Amino acid sequence: MPRRGTSRPPLALVVLAASAVAFVALPLLALAQRAPWRELGSLLVRPAVADALRLSMVTAAATTGVSLLLGVPLAWVLARVEFPGRSLVRALVTLPMVLPPVVGGVALLFALGRRGLVGQWLDAQLGVLLPFSTAGVVVAQTFVAMPFLVITVEAALRGADRRYEEVAATLGASPWTAFRRITLPLVAPGIAAGALLCWARALGEFGATITFAGNLQGRTQTLPLAVFGALESDRDAAVALSLVLVALSLVVLVVLRHRWWVLR
Secondary structure, three states, rough: OOOOOOOOOHHHHHHHHHHHHHHHHHHHHHHHHHOHHHHHHHHHOOOHHHHHHHHHHHHHHHHHHHHHHHHHHHHHHHOOOOOOOOOHHHHHHHHHHHHOHHHHHHHHHHHHHOOOOOOOHHHHOOOOOOOHHHHHHHHHHHHHHHHHHHHHHHHHHOOOOOOOHHHHHOOOOOOOHHHHHHHHHHOOOHHHHHHHHHHHHHOOOOOOHHHHHHOOOOOOOOHHHHHHHHHHOOOHHHHHHHHHHHHHHHHHHHHHHHHHHHHH
């Protein structure tokens, strides 16, 4: 009796699958082939490149922190609280995942710009001007990246065993204590996975950032924006920065490997 999984796959499916892999791999191979490997170190320490790399690391970390602060409670509410319109709220929260980033940047300008819905009040009352600032980069990245954390943590919360929380409640633990001492440790791997995805998405954010925060070296020019600018003036620097982004993205995927698929 033949064992499961030993039958030969249809040739047509194998060919199409191989074509899909080649379609994704070919541009990356071309990028690696074009890379100035001997000058890579010197390219990455140039002032503009170093500024973009430093700014990207700082803003991506800040974005992840803000997303954890806001996104974990939001994920808990979506996973555990029944309320009218929950599906609509979930759709609204995850909308930036499918929304063109440049549209998100335009929306942020109308909301938080100098004459925006809330931005005019921030400017007049607090003297806070978010567009074309480093804080604006964090805002744009958070808008785009936080949904990745929310859906990952929500999936982890839905898969967690709620009996531990119920036992804690019967023993007199308050909801906050149960959340802090029971729920968070249970879903810690999911939170870590969501934070890593959020960080990676923030690191690669381009459209909303350039629309809302601009492209100012040392202030708002992150790695993707530096790649875009370098394509016209310094092709080798653009390739070097692209390789950095590809390498960081691969590291994230390797670290997450099975975790992302399980949570989905």
